[in-house]
Amino acid sequence: MLKALKAFKGGVSLPHHKHTEHCKTVEMGIPKKVAIPMLQHIGAPCSPLVKKGDRVKAGQKIGDSDAFVSSPVHSSVSGTVTDVRPMLYPGGFEVVCVEIESDGLQEIFEGIAPPVGLEKKELIRAIRDSGLVGLGGAGFPTSIKLSPPPDKNLDILVVNGAECEPFITSDFREMLENPGGIIEGIRAIMDLTGVKKAFIGIESNKHEAIGLFSRRLKDVPDIDVVSLRTRYPQGGEKQLIYAVTGRRVPAGKLPSDVGVLVQNINTASFIASFLKTGMPLIKKKVTVDGSAVRNSMNVEVLIGTPLRDVFEFCGGFKEEPGKIIMGGPMMGVAQFSLDNSVVKHTNALLAFGRKDAELQKESVCIRCGKCVNACPMELLPIYINACVNKGRFEETLKYDINNCIECGSCSYVCPAKRHLVQSIRYGKAELRKMASAKK
Amino acid sequence: MEYNLIAGSSPHIRSSESTPGIMRDVIIALLPAAAAAIYFFGIRALLVILVTVLSCVASEYAATRIMKKSTTVGDYTAAVTGLLLAFNLPPSIPFWIAAIGGVFAVVVVKQLFGGLGHNFVNPALAARAFLMASWPVAMTTWTQPRVDAVSMATPLGVDAVSSATPLAMLKSGGLSSLPLPDLSSLFFGNVAGCLGETSALALLLGAAYLIARRVITLEIPVAFIATVALMTWIFGGHSLFTGYPLYHILAGGLMLGAFFMATDYTTSPVTFKGKIIMGIGCGLITSIIRLYGGYPEGVSYSILLMNLAAPLIDRYTIPRSFGGEKSNA
Incomplete structure (x- = not known):
């Protein structure tokens, strides 16, 4: 086991709430109906390849796109397409969803076979067709990261097992339940990209996982476990790279610009299972927790399952939920309806009671500077917030607004409960609008 | 439902x-x-x-x-x-x-x-x-503290004896103008002066609490006090490097000002560099007033002057963000 090379500045120390760390993952089974969105990734949305009345099987591709940055989607069940219609998505825009009524048979699509005997290029193409996106939360198509432009020289793979968000344990459980698969996946990624050295970064509070991988990798010289400081946002891509390799990703640049490839734990293990079975991405490990959930647990859920079914599987709500979050409490997205679906990058579903969900009242900034000390990107949230509130969007560029990773540390520490990161998001969006208006 | x-x-x-x-x-x-x-x-x-x-x-x-x-x-x-x-x-x-x-x-x-x-x-x-x-x-009418420096007992009824503050004595006669209160009196607070500045010990206790609770950070107080120490050591004596910095640190309102007033959120910079500049600026102005100005004490005016500069300091000390270009200020 190695120690982290560097400690990023700022960040916050959060309550862990890892109640489900000892909850073995349970398979949820087949829902009656799934609604599969055509956009579950960063990039262009897919066009549906099926229409109402079509019969589909599990693993069958039901949506794809010709765009470079995109990722196909697959049916997670066998059954009949009951509708193809736009649905409102958290974020306020509509996404086309394919609704499938499951027949409960879970028949596997005939075309599915392990990708054997393929060239590297074909293999990466196969991984693209598996619908794999970064499973850590952002959902960037993995195949693109695996085939960087020739001028980018990758030499280090960092596998992200930091899992710094409170409550979530789906990566941790995968590390304990499937260490062999993760290591196989890492080996496959190294072979595909030619990267000679890999590190698995794990926060120091997950000693079981650190111990397990240290033992398994004792005689493996090119894969090392790195124990990371337990501090949010240690799993942020730029923070993780800095901690493990000492390299700083320049503002506006990608990890590949400093020779680093980052993959999530679950992404690595999916690659291993895909190479063995050829089964596309149709299910996801999800932590279900929060003050309103009766049984906190880790569940393996088919993609497209309505959130309502997942919570029901976990015993339903023990109190009226006031807020449902997809993802962690720091960066997750609040859901407006239980009819929304589990998607590829869903790693947690949290439900909080009304009392915990109540928005706190914003008061005036007392200029304490705690947001400045908490910012892991070394920005001045206090001044970006002030500029945005005054509508002076261009001035925020002076404060490097676009370098913000929206981790929420500033809002978390603010004693005046100001909506700092929200205003930064708003400022970025306004700047994008202004830029596209200029074109 | x-x-x-x-x-x-x-x-x-x-x-x-x-x-x-x-x-x-x-x-x-x-x-x-x-x-x-x-x-x-x-x-x-x-x-x-x-x-x-x-x-x-x-x-x-x-x-x-x-x-x-x-x-x-x-x-x-x-x-x-x-x-x-x-x-x-x-x-x-x-x-x-x-x-x-x-x-x-x-x-x-x-x-x-x-x-x-x-x-x-x-x-x-x-x-x-x-x-x-x-x-x-x-x-500027000061009263002698009621506690006798030697016995520390509290003599009742002794009240409102006019006195001068240690810094005023220092100013009028320099170190030779005895009897100056000794350092331990300054440290515990048995000297004439403003209410809150009297006991360095009590102020340090409070400051330690604020730092432990992360209400304040050390940049401003340390830069402030260190600058006063350095300035009064170099220029505070009859010739260079013969000053009495410890006396200047413990006397007057420096402890109160450095830990509780200069660190006031609203009127001090938020950037690391800005805070250091704020502290050094306060220290310089305090020392100049104490050593060369008309008043014996300069802590409060130094902080007021630096308060005015705080927005400007922040504007010119925008840090380079993580992975960012050099600051754009």
């Missing part, structure tokens, strides 16, 4: 820290110094504290009511201002002058400029400067 879900922006959890909580910590941190003031200057010190605190809180309430804003008395900031103002007054100050100071601090300096977070200088210090200009005699 359908639930009424709140779909707010992340983060969905917040720390338990709050503005009133921070101000409560500041009040707790000021209590040892308040106790020392009462111990050394008697019940009158307590009365002065009560007058300024009441005056500030009442002014805050009245001002917000008149301006039809929601009242901000509950955030304790007016109480903190009152406490700090009392700490900057001599024990013998007439109560009505102390009360006017409170009104000036809260109404003129704080509320007229937009209230909490918008005052351009430290309200307590601005009030002190205002009272100093208006009633200079009352503001």
